[in-house]
Amino acid sequence: MTTRGKFISFEGIDGAGKSTHIGFVKDFLESRAKTVVSSREPGGTPLGEKLRDLLLHEKMHLETEALLMFASRREHMAQVIEPALNAGSWVLSDRFTDASFAYQSGGRGMDRGKMEALEAWVHPHLQPDLTLLFDVPLAVARERLDATRTLDKFEQEQDEFFARCRAEYLRRAAQFPARFAVIDSTRSIDETQARIGAVLETLL
């Protein structure tokens, strides 16, 4: 019988450095003979990528935004996450439901009870085995973002928005300490990856 793979989500406010480390984690796991599937939310499937385009560029009601995030997630679970885990692969997802709590509840102020209801409805059993939360002060994230790219709808939000997102991420980490590893992402890339490696060893 195939051993089910493990599910790792990557979280943090925009500019925290999460995308930088996904390739490192993939290489780390492959060097230990794991099969790895990397994906992202919103997106990760053809339909999800269409939803991502809408979500990142169109203004909409905050509950519409939350529902489309979960629509993308439902498709992602059905098409990518569950089949890969069942086949024994490890799944790396650039964001999962903690991002909906951080951005739609924390950032935009959507009722947290409704968010918990969506989570319980869409994935009552599935949770990441590990969530790497890349944590940085807003000023550091902002500096990294400004240096690199054209900003999408979320990245154009004000500092107070990201302060609320960061606080909600840290609240979720405190609520679920067994699956969260909070990574101080102000350190150099090498130092950060040494810390990630140590966390990954505990999952192998």
Ligand SMILES: Nc1ncnc2c1ncn2[C@@H]1O[C@H](COP(=O)(O)OP(=O)(O)O)[C@@H](O)[C@H]1O
């Ligand atoms: N620890 C770090 N130290 C310095 N710069 C970093 C660090 N981590 C990431 N960066 C840089 O910050 C920018 C944003 O990183 P990225 O991984 O795209 O963030 P995110 O995916 O969290 O939005 C990139 O230019 C990246 O090279």
Ligand SMILES: Cc1cn([C@H]2C[C@H](O)[C@@H](COP(=O)(O)OP(=O)(O)O)O2)c(=O)[nH]c1=O
């Ligand atoms: C998954 C998810 C993402 N988001 C937002 C956070 C990000 O600003 C944006 C896209 O995420 P991300 O892939 O991190 O953007 P980038 O490729 O620019 O690094 O979507 C939510 O608001 N709610 C969610 O549930």
